[in-house]
Amino acid sequence: MRTINVGLIGAGFMGKAHSLAYAAMPMFYWPAPAMPHRLIIAEVNEGLAAEAAQRFGFEHSTADWRRVVDDPRVDLVDIATPNHMHAEIAAAAAAAGKHIICEKPLARTGEEARGMYEAVRGAGVVNMVAFNYRRTPAVALARKYIEEGAIGTVLNFRGTYLQDWSADPQSPLSWRFSREFSGSGALGDIGTHVLDMARYLVGEIASVNAVLTTHIKDRPIQQGGADKLGSAGRAAGDVPRGVVDVDDEVMTALRFSSGAVGSLEATRNAYGRNNYLTFEIHGTEGSIAFNYERRDELQVCFASDPKDRRGFRTVYTGPAHPYGEGLWPIPALGIGYGETKIIECYDLFRAIVDGTPAGPDFADGYQIALACDAITASAERGEWVNVPLVADLYDGG
Ligand code: NAI
Ligand code: SOE
Secondary structure (H helix, E strand, O other): EEEEEEEEEOOOOOHHHHHHHHHHHHHHHHOOOEEEEEEEEEEOOOOHHHHHHHHHOOOOOEHHHHHHHHOOOEEEEOOOOOHHHHHHHHHHHHHHEEEEEOOOOOOHHHHHHHHHHHHHHHHHOOEEEOOOHHHHHHHHHHHHHHHHOOOOOOEEEEEEOOOOOOOOOOOEOOOHHOHHHHHHOOOHHHHHHHHHHHHHHHHEEEEEEEEEEEOOOEEEEEEOOOOOOOOOOOOOOOOEEEEEEOOEEEEEEEEEEEOEEEEEEEOOOOOOOOEEEEEEEOOOOEEEEEEEHOOOOOEEEEEOOHHHHHEEEEEEEOOOOOOOOOOOOOOOOOHHHHHHHHHHHHHHHHHHOOOOOOOOOHHHHHHHHHHHHHHHHHHHHHHEEEOOOOHHHHOOO
């Protein structure tokens, strides 16, 4: 069986999730498309890199990400750094002819995403953006229902992503609150997951009309290191505060190219919500609803049911559902975040080995970055703004 040598850059939250996926993918999907080999991992200094190699099972470590990209043995470069590093690393990896998986959001702006898209397009390498939630079996099942026409023509999409890890104004200012490092706030960090769901399930977004706001305008500065996502606790009173120059809440109306309408809301300041990534879709023949906090379940309702029996019912995903063949043997044993990353790894490896299409790719990441730019422009101007289509910009995409 072929081996694919992985070079991973960044050993924080996503470094952990991706390392788990490389180790576990062949245990779930056997025969695996290829065996992942965890060859080299990069962190910001030699100590952290060596520790990460030991912890995450990599053979080598380095404090210089360029060594990963330049290593002739590396087949796949995995970008799991904060957002400001994505573009430079991706351009170098594409120039070196490496396949690439890049964490979301692909880039801080549409312009940055354009360069990344052109780099992989020119190099002809396999490329994927890590919007893993679409690989939750219940979400893939929702798409199957829609494609099969089970809910008829889609009329609307309501998507939310609500969390509360930064609701406390004393929760630290990490890279996620700085435009330089992240590009935007709730919009790029979690709103992009909803945009991925919207496009995956309903299609292209044609225009947006948005509100962006920043309720908590400064926070105690985090003293370096990976983002603890609020779990480091409240900073003591004397810690210097820094300015939050990104949004902490986004709301936007959506118009889809198909004629469907929709809405998106995202905030990391919603007390009581943890990873409340939801959608509800209404069609001419029925409805579908999903909540990641109950991610084994898909709610479906069909107009064809007798009136006195009509209502949402729950389908528990299991072996009969998308990706179920490799997961657990009976429904509702519990799909976790890790499984979505394992499935992502499986699809990426199939794309590298068999040429199976591997969405979301950098074209999708670029399209989502253009939607984010349009949302930002709309919030500034207080009007509807059209979203340019990557496919139109490039004569067929
Ligand atoms: P994190 O803050 O936990 O970890 C980032 C790591 O990158 C840190 O350990 C940091 O030291 C390292 N790093 C920074 N600069 C580096 C450099 N020049 N060379 C090597 N390492 C470097 O951040 P997290 O949460 O892992 O986020 C990373 C990326 O993943 C972001 O783009 C984020 O948006 C995305 N993400 C995606 C998720 C998903 O569900 N798909 C979940 C969480 C994050
Ligand atoms: C923080 O909001 C975060 O880690 C995001 O960066 C991820 O994309 C999301 O999956 C979980 O929450």
